[in-house]
Each structure stands twice: as structure tokens, then as C-alpha cells.
Ligand code: HEM
């Protein structure tokens with residue numbers, strides 16, 4: 001008798017449980033290409049929009065770096081404008097770029113294809129999700145142009161300063177920002193419900209949860225986190241909106257501004273911080289978990305090995321997701337909350353390090369003695385590992401109250417979170433785009449340009465953020481327009497700032513190479529074929545590349561094995577697609593299985 | 600096979616748990632016999648619970664941390680009927696109306712699955728009517744508070760300013776839920792009476808067949824809105 005392991009191939013496939021549903025076939029041009037309900041098209045719409053605002057956020061970061069490196073050389077960067085740039089940069093990067101591209105972009109494209117479904121379960125709501133997201137982005141961009149400009153409260157939007165006179169954008173700017181966030185959440189919810197239900201309820205025959213590629217596990221858990229965390233942000237946005245417009249005092253204590261008492265009394269600014277971080281910390285994992293998932297698959301495919309400890313990886317994702325709801329106040333050690341809270345939250349924070357470290361070990365063990373192909377996606381995956389470990393280690397510093405207190409609000413924090421949740425997930429976004437672009441367009445991205453893109457981005461990011469730790473330890477504060485004439489800051493800090501700025505500008509410019517590569521390869525790239533990376537998962541086994549509306553041929557694929565059958569001893573090829581039947585079963589004629597080896 | 604053996608071993612001990620494990624380790628669906636629409640509504644309601652939960656926790660926080668006394672609910676919400684001051688009478692009627700609408704909703708689901716077109720339609724419309732009555736009474740209550748008692752979101756004559764702020768925000772948010780529910784109840788009722796669900800006619804911009812199951816999905820939402828009201832009622836009127 002065999003003992004049960006996850007990757008056992010099965011010959012016994014249960015019968016179809018639900019009749020297939022008819023897809024919506026639009027007849028008009030607008031119905032087909034604009035109000036399109038095909039998840040793959042929605043994914044592309046999400047990705048392009050997110051990359052568009054992402055470029056805006058990148059430009060803003062370049063402008064900030066110019067000010068920090070060469071203070072007083074640019075007259076249009078006023079202290080107020082600097083704060084506005086910090087805020088917009090942070091908010092766009094975290095919410096409108098990373099969340100949207102991982103869940104709306106990768107989620108929409110990969111979930112139906114990887115679980116073997118024809119589309120998301122409710123394509124109409126899925127379509128609305130994108131259009132509401134677009135409206136949220138437009139509102140956000142509009143806030144740049146209203147009188148007073150966009151808000152300069154920092155991406156954390158802390159009251160009271162977010163809505164009192166004197167903060168840039170305290171009038172219309174913050175109102176538009178809050179409205180935009182509320183729209184984003186509504187739009188996301190429509191998509192997010194689809195992602196969860198599709199994974200749980202619309203898998204193809206033979207696709208058990210423990211056969212899902214880790215990409216799907218990461219996206220699923222991140223979506224669940226988002227569905228439970230965004231409500232807190234929604235509620236705090238509503239309350240702050242009322243404080244700003246109707247003069248309620250949810251978050252506003254009695255306060256005097258420029259010598260004048262305002263009409264507020266009795267509200268609690270710390271309440272906002274609790275609500276915000278109840279959203280804010282899971283948000284970190286909303287961008288990290290999909291990255292964890294995708295990187296696992298990139299590493300397994302390119303090391304030609306099964307992922308090490310698949311089950312452990314799944315459980316680690318679930319445990320990290322659960323724990324991420326009980327650590328939020330580690331962002332509030334200096335907020336004046338009860339110090340006993342600090343003890344509790346420091347403990348839970350350090351516990352999260354265990355499943356996270358476990359994942360890192362498993363990635364490294366997957367690489368170990370693998371038959372590694374240094375493709376561009378693989379380079380980015382390894383880049384992720386390095387930056388993520390680096391940022392994770394500084395996280396251990398900041399998780400401890402006594403170490404965090406002096407480092408709080410310094411450049412050390414900026415260095416830490418850029419390493420762990422900015423550079424690392426962005427590396428995976430790039431890796432994922434290089435990996436799946438051939439499926440989306442049918443053409444390969446140029447690998448030479450890709451390697452230039454990778455090395456400059458990787459080395460460049462390191463030269464930006466590594467020195468920043470030292471600045472932080474010296475006490476250079478974050479969100480500061482200028483650190484000139486502060487006596488305790490040595491001359492070397494200024495030199496370092498120049499170096500960081502130069503690196504940042506180079507990294508910024510090299511992203512144009514990537515954009516050029518995306519556009520050029522669409523027309524001139526090498527034809528990719530159905531499965532250029534020789535991967536096992538279902539999206540590479542479709543009859544057409546790019547897959548058509550409905551994803552698969554007349555019959556849905558049947559899954560016989562897990563997603564990581566690479567280099568199986570005795571097999572003809574060094575990979576066995578998930579839908580390839582065991583040797584004892586003849587291949588079905590209807591299988592979309594272009595590379596099935598002759599058996 | 601080994602895994603089925605594990606399953607049967609477990610079921611000897613704890614049948615409920617064993618079937619859950621079996622369902623979750625199976626293919627295609629984690630919740631057997633739960634349709635996509637129902638699963639989606641359930642998950643949405645969990646998310647919505649977090650919204651109302653955050654609202655209520657915020658309310659409790661400001662109420663406990665304010666230094667100004669909180670207005671006495673039995674006086675603020677009292678209504679003078681027939682020359683007598685009756686505490687909480689309006690709210691008692693509103694609660695009765697909303698809970699009754701849950702009853703008609705449950706009946707509608709039942710008659711829907713029996714494909715009783717006309718009865719289902721009538722019950723759905725009755726539910727919508729009760730819901731609309733509830734919203735109407737809420738409007739009356741708001742008007743009374745604003746006009747007669749001078750309660751405003753930013754302050755009131757009786758005590759802590761956060762009283763009006765939290766009250767209007769949370770009951771307003773709940774009222775919006777009820778109103779949206781009423782609109783969708785009417786839409787579902789129209790589909791029922793037109794016979795779209797009997798003929799399995801696809802709805803707006805979808806290829807999917809119309810089914811009586813949407814009555815139940817609608818019911819889930821409606822019962823949820825009712826349940827939330829019970830909490831709001833307890834926290835605002837009885838605390
Ligand atoms: C080349 C890439 C990037 C550069 C040069 C850059 C630079 C900066 C700078 C200069 C600041 C302001 C520091 C301060 O004065 O406090 C900042 C803040 C921030 N960045 Fe980036 N950044 C980059 C990429 C990203 C990415 C990909 C993310 C995505 C998560 C991100 C998230 C943030 C956040 C959340 C803040 C904090 C905003 C705040 O303090 O309110 N950044 N970045």
C-alpha cells in the first residue's frame with residue numbers, strides 16, 4: 001500500500017460536478033473590446049493601467065531624490081510639494097500599482113487558466129471591478145490638479161494633520177484621495193470575490209487544492225486578506241471624510257491651529273492609527289503573498305526541480321496570512337499607546353518570522369543542486385530572494401520595541417520597507433511579466449534587454465537602499481524636505497545622498513528599457529510557441545497561444561498530478577504537464593496537450 | 600486507496616469533521632453543493648461583517664473615551680404617543696417590521712424553489728414593502744432628531760458630539776444597505792413575475808441561465824442586513 005503524498009498521480013478522476021455555464025458572447029465592438037468580460041482582457045487592462053500610474057509614482061520618486069541629493073537646486077520642489085510627492089508616491093506604489101497588478105493583473109490572468117476554468121465565476125462583476133478601479137485612478141490623478149493640490153499627509157494619512165489647514169492638500173486633495181480609496185475598495189471587492197470563489201468552487205476535474213500551483217495559493221490568500229483588511233480602511237476613510245466635510249470629531253481632538261481653536265473636540269487620533277494599520281499591515285502581505293507564490297513557481301520551473309516542501313509552503317502562506325491580522329500595532333510603538341501592547345505585538349511580529357524564514361529556506365533548497373536555467377525571470381526571482389532576506393533581517397530590528405523607538409521615522413525605516421515590500425515584490429512583478437508575456441502575446445520579450453534591465457535595477461536598487469540604512473542610523477529623518485543645517489548630521493550623509501540620487505535616477509531611466517521591450521516585442525519579438533519555458537501548469541497547455549475566450553478547447557483539461565513534476569526519474573521529458581495522464585492510461589484525444597510525448 | 604482509508608477512519612470518530620476534510624481535499628469544489636452565487640454572497644457578507652464590525656468598534660471606542668456624558672438613549676429616542684412619553688417605541692416598531700420582513704423573505708425562498716411564481720413574487724414584494732417601511736420610519740426618526748431635538752453630526756444639546764456623528768453614520772450606512780436591498784428585491788421580483796427564472800432566460804450581459812437560486816442569494820443578503828440591525832439596535836438603543 002502506498003502512503004499518500006501530494007504529488008501522487010491518480011488514475012481515478014471523479015465525474016464532473018457542475019454543468020459548464022454558457023459564457024457571454026458580445027456582438028458589438030464595444031462589448032468585445034471595451035466592456036470586455038474575459039478575465040484575460042481585464043487582466044491586461046489592469047496591468048497597463050497599474051503600470052501607467054506606477055510610472056507616475058516612479059517619476060515622483062525621482063523628483064524627491066533630486067531634492068534630497070541636490071537641495072535647493074530645483075525651485076518647483078517646495079517643502080509642501082515634497083510632502084505631496086512622498087504621499088502620492090507611497091500610496092500609488094502600494095495600492096494602485098502593486099495591489100492592483102498582483103491581484104487584478106496576475107490574478108485575473110492566471111487564476112482561471114491555472115485552475116482550469118473557462119473564466120472567472122462572475123465575469124460581469126469582474127469587468128465592473130476594472131472600470132471602478134480606473135475611476136479610482138482617475139480621481140487620484142485629478143487630485144493633483146485641484147486647488148491646493150494633492151494631499152501631503154504621508155501615505156498613512158494620519159489625522160489630525162491630514163485635514164487641518166497648513167498641511168498641503170488639506171482641502172480638496174485629501175477628500176479626493178479618500179473618495180478614490182473608497183472606490184478602489186469597492187472595485188477590488190467585486191474582483192476579489194470572483195478570485196476567491198473561482199479558486200474554491202470552479203476548479204477543473206482532478207484539480208485538488210493541494211495540486212494548485214503556489215502562485216494561486218499566494219493570490220488566493222492575499223485576496224482573502226484584502227477582503228478582510230480593506231473594510232477597516234474603508235471605514236476610516238468614511239469617518240475621516242465626515243471629519244473633513246461635516247465637522248464631526250471621530251479622529252479630531254480639541255486642537256488649535258495657528259493659535260486658533262478649531263471646532264473639533266473629543267475624537268481619538270489613535271483610533272485612526274489602529275484602524276489604518278489593521279488594514280496597513282495585512283496590506284504588506286497582500287503584496288508579499290502573491291510575490292511568494294509567483295516566485296516559487298519561477299524558481300521551480302527554472303531550476304527544473306519540484307518546489308521543496310510544497311505542503312509546508314502552503315501552510316506557511318496560510319499561517320502568515322492569519323498572523324498578519326494580529327501584528328498591526330508594531331507600526332505604533334511611538335504612538336503613545338499602552339506599552340503592554342508593545343510587548344504583545346512585538347511577540348506576534350517575531351513569530352511571523354518563523355513561517356517566513358521557512359519559505360526562504362525552501363526556496364534556497366529548491367535551487368540547491370537544481371539544473372538552473374538563468375533566464376530573465378529566474379534572475380528576477382533570485383533578485384527577489386536577496387532583497388527580501390535583506391529587508392526581512394532589518395524587520396527583526398524594527399519589530400523590537402527598544403530598537404524601533406530610536407529608529408522610528410528615520411531613513412532606516414524607509415530602507416527597510418523598500419527592501420522588503422517595494423523592491424522585492426517589484427522584482428517578482430518584473431519576473432512574472434517576463435515569464436507570462438509569451439503566453440499573453442505569443443511572443444518572447446528580448447532577453448538581452450531583459451538582462452540589462454535586471455542587472456541595472458538590481459545593483460541600482462542596492463546602491464539606493466543599502467546606504468540608506470546608515471543614514472537612518474545616523475538619525476536622518478524620513479519625510480524631510482531638507483537635512484541641511486542640522487548639526488548632528490555629518491557631511492558624509494550629504495555625499496551619500498548624492499550617490500543615492502544618482503543611482504535612483506539610473507534605476508528610473510532603465511525602466512524605460514523595459515517599457516520599450518514590452519512594446520517592441522509585441523510586434524517584433526520571437527514567436528514563443530505554446531510552452532517556451534517547458535512548464536507543467538495548465539496555462540502552458542492551452543490549444544491556442546494566446547488562449548482564446550474560454551481558455552481551453554472544447555473540453556476542459558483533466559488534472560492527474562501536482563504542478564511540480566520536473567525532472568521525474570524515468571520520464572521522457574524533464575517535465576510532465578499536470579494534464580498528462582499516467583502511463584497506464586491512454587492520453588485522451590481531446591486533451592489540449594500539444595507537447596505530450598509519444599508514449 | 601490510502602487517503603480514503605484515512606477518511607473512513609476519521610469518520611468513525613468525528614463524521615462532521617471527516618466530511619469537511621474530504622470536501623476540502625477533493626477536486627472541483629471545496630463547498631460541495633454550494634453554487635457560485637451563494638458562495639460569493641457568503642464571502643461578501645463576511646467582508647461586510649468586517650465593515651460593520653469596524654464601525655461598531657469605532658463607535659464603542661469614541662463612546663468610552665469621550666469625557667463628555669453620553670446622551671441618555673431612552674430619553675432621546677422616546678416618542679410621545681396619545682399624550683404619553685413612550686421610550687424606544689418607534690425603534691421597537693421598526694425592529695418588528697424588519698424582523699417580519701425576514702420571515703416573508705424566508706417564505707419567498709421556499710416558494711421560489713417550489714416554482715410558485717405568483718406567490719414568490721408577492722412575498723418578495725411584501726419583503727420590499729416592509730423594507731421600504733423601515734427606511735421610511737428611519738427617515739422619520741432622523742427628522743425628529745434633527746428638527747426637534749437639535750442633534751447634528753457635529754454636536755447636540757444633550758451631550759457628547761460623537762453621539763450624533765456615530766448615530767447618523769452607522770444607521771445611515773445600514774439604511775443604505777436596506778435601500779439597496781429593496782431595489783434588488785424589486786428587480787428579482789420582476790424577474791420572477793416575468794417568468795425569466797422559469798424559462799431560464801439569461802440576465803443582463805451574461806450568458807448564464809436565470810434560476811430560482813437567485814431568490815435564495817438575495818435572501819442571504821436580506822437576513823444579514825436584519826442581523827446587523829439587531830447589533831446596531833443593541834449597541835445604540837439598549838447600551
Ligand atoms: C526606484 C524606485 C524608488 C525610489 C527611488 C523611491 C524613493 C522614495 C523616497 C525618496 C521616498 C521618501 C522618503 C522620505 O522622504 O520619507 C519614498 C517613500 C516611500 N516609498 Fe518609495 N521609492 C521607490 C520605489 C518604491 C516602490 C516600488 C514602493 C512600493 C511599495 C515604494 C513605496 C514607498 C512608500 C510606502 C513610501 C513612504 C511614503 C510616506 O512616507 O508616506 N517606493 N520612496
Ligand SMILES: [Cu+2]
Nearest residue numbers: 281284328331
Ligand atoms: Cu506591519
